[in-house]
Amino acid sequence: MSTIETLSPIDQATHPQKLEIADFLFQHLEQYGDPKEHILRCLDYALDQAGDKGGFVVMAREAGKIVGTVVVNKTGMSGYIPENILVYIAVDASQRGKGLGKKLMSTAIGMAEGDIALHVEPDNPAKILYEKLGFTSKYLEMRLKK
DSSP states (O other): OOEEEEEOGGGOOOHHHHHHHHHHHHHHSGGGOOOHHHHHHHHHHHTOOSTTOOEEEEEEEETTEEEEEEEEEEOSOOSSSOSEEEEEEEEOGGGTTTTHHHHHHHHHHHHOSSOEEEOOOTTOTHHHHHHHTTOOOOOOOOOOOO
16 A cells, blocks of 8 residues: 655755665656656756745655656746646556556645646657546647747
8 A cells, every 4th residue: 555745845855865766767657758967957947945946846655765756846827827737747567557656646636736737748648547537638849949
C-alpha cells in the first residue's frame, strides 16, 4: 500500500529531495520526458518560496521508494490562463493499472487553488485518466521553437 506525501514551498525541500524526484521522473516519464536539468528547474520553480513562483509535488511511496509523482507549477495568472499547470506525472510501471495515478491526480486537484491546465501528447495513455478526471481539450497548442 502506497503512502501519499506532499511538498510545497513551505516545506523548504532540499536539493537531495529534488534530485530524488527528478531521478524518478527522468526514468519513468520514458518517451514523454525531459532532460533531468529541465525537471530540476521545474522542481525549483514549484518549490521556491518567491512570491512570483510556486506550486507543489505529490508523491506516492512504497517501502520508502517513490512509485509515483505529480508536479504542479503555479502560473501566476488567472482567468485567461489557468492558475496552475500540471507539468509532470509519472507512475512506476510496476504500479500502473492500480489506481495510483488517479489517487495522485485527485490529491493534486484537491491541493490546487484555481484551474489546472496540462499538455498531453495525443498518443499518451495518461490522456484517458485526464479525461476521466474531467479535463477537456479546449485548444490546440502551437509552439514556435527558436
